[in-house]
Amino acid sequence: MAQIENSPPKRDYKSSLFVNMFGRNVNAKEHFLSLYNAIHDTNFKIGEVEIKPVMLENVVYNNIENDVSMEINDSIVVLAEHQSTINNNMPFRCLEYLVAHYNRFYTDNDKYNTKEIKLPRPECYVFYNGDDAFPQEKIMRLSDAFKEIKQATNLKDLPESLSLDLTVKIYNINKNANHPILQKCEPLLAYSNFTEYARIGKQNGEKNPPKYALNKCKHGNLLTEYFNNLSREEQSMIFGEWDQEKFIQVQKQIAAEDATEANKIANAKNLIHMNLGSPEQISQAVSLPLEQVLALKEELSQQTIATTN
Numbered sequence: 001m002a003q004i005e006n007s008p009p010k011r012d013y014k015s016s017l018f019v020n021m022f023g024r025n026v027n028a029k030e031h032f033l034s035l036y037n038a039i040h041d042t043n044f045k046i047g048e049v050e051i052k053p054v055m056l057e058n059v060v061y062n063n064i065e066n067d068v069s070m071e072i073n074d075s076i077v078v079l080a081e082h083q084s085t086i087n088n089n090m091p092f093r094c095l096e097y098l099v100a101h102y103n104r105f106y107t108d109n110d111k112y113n114t115k116e117i118k119l120p121r122p123e124c125y126v127f128y129n130g131d132d133a134f135p136q137e138k139i140m141r142l143s144d145a146f147k148e149i150k151q152a153t154n155l156k157d158l159p160e161s162l163s164l165d166l167t168v169k170i171y172n173i174n175k176n177a178n179h180p181i182l183q184k185c186e187p188l189l190a191y192s193n194f195t196e197y198a199r200i201g202k203q204n205g206e207k208n209p210p211k212y213a214l215n216k217c218k219h220g221n222l223l224t225e226y227f228n229n230l231s232r233e234e235q236s237m238i239f240g241e242w243d244q245e246k247f248i249q250v251q252k253q254i255a256a257e258d259a260t261e262a263n264k265i266a267n268a269k270n271l272i273h274m275n276l277g278s279p280e281q282i283s284q285a286v287s288l289p290l291e292q293v294l295a296l297k298e299e300l301s302q303q304t305i306a307t308t309n
Contacts, residue, residue, distance in 0.1 A: 017194060017238045018081035018127070021187055023055055023068035025234070027226060031187035032070055036077065038184035039125065049073055056100055067097070076101055076120040080168075081127050086134065090168045091142035094124040098166075126170040127188070129195045134172045136179045142166040190222040210239045264288050265296065272297050 022032045029051045037044055052071045068079040078094055087093065102119060110117055128134055143165045171181055173192045182189045197213035206212040214235065217227040230238070268286045271277055272293070279297060283290040 016081060018079075018191060019068055020230075020234055020238060021191055021226070022079060023053065023070075025226070028053075029070075031226075032068070032079075033072075034185045034187050035079070036070075036072060038181050038188065054101060054104075056097065056104075069097070069101070071120055074118075074120050075123055077123045077125070079125050079127065081129075085130055085132065086126070086128055086138075086170065088140070089145075090124075090126055090170075091140050091166050092145065094122070094168055095142060095166050098122045098124075122166070124166065124168040126168055128170055128172050129174055129192065131199075134170075134174075134177070136172050136177050138170045138172075140168045140170065186222055187226075190217065190220075190226070193217060193220065193222060208239070214238070265292075268293055268296050269300060272300055 020028075022028055022035060025031070030046055033044055033046060033049070033051060036042070049072055053069075054071045054076060055067070055069050067081070070077050076098065078097055080090065080094070105120075106117055126140075171179055173179060173182060173188060173195075175182070175192055175196050182192055194210075194213045194217050197216040198209040201209035201212035214227060214230075218224060264286045265288070268282055268288055271282045271285065272279075276282075277285065279290060279293045282288075283293045286293075
């Protein structure tokens, strides 16, 4: 197994409050263990288990570091924070994240040696604190995105087995969701409160919503010492995280593009079903690539055969 040195984190990007609290701050291991205990209903204390940061230094979005990963009890626990909207590609993102971890841990000699490698077991979680309605918990699976499953019209179309799958558990940590995990983990509750205060500050026209939230937390009863002892650099990084306007705009644009693509596909299917035009003509009419129209025609043909059999 390759040796990993705990090099200091690069600072050409900002950490989110979540990453600072659970991955970077001097109290991060203590906060992380509290969250681990809340998830697993355990009561480990610092010194009873080995906690090793295994965070990747280049996993950033919009110049902001969003994910935390630690190795504890022979497991790699990946905690990914989302602020405004759930990313349906999280299982795929976590898969890439974990593969990068394993490649970092093990050399080619390890992989091609006949001796079995003992891999740390992965656990992947997302903590949702956006504005949209969302259940207390949700499970996402990598297999949900597999084409065969997406296109299946009945059970016999499904593959007999899955060679690969990965699950991500999502917790809604908004205060109005009232998830029990918040009462089990004080750092997570403090983080949830900060988000709520910042949201309220923004709604009330505060010039600096995160600063307003930080001041509220400093005078509260949750992790007061943590908030009081944040350095200027840490505060600056946390404040920089809160400007999510560009992120929101990108998400809206993606949603609009998805809707447009769905409409194009629906229109193409209708034209194919009614036999109105050749694939070339339909491709031009709905502005889809010819290859995609041909694939849709084949898909509809297979569905018709399956229905008649």
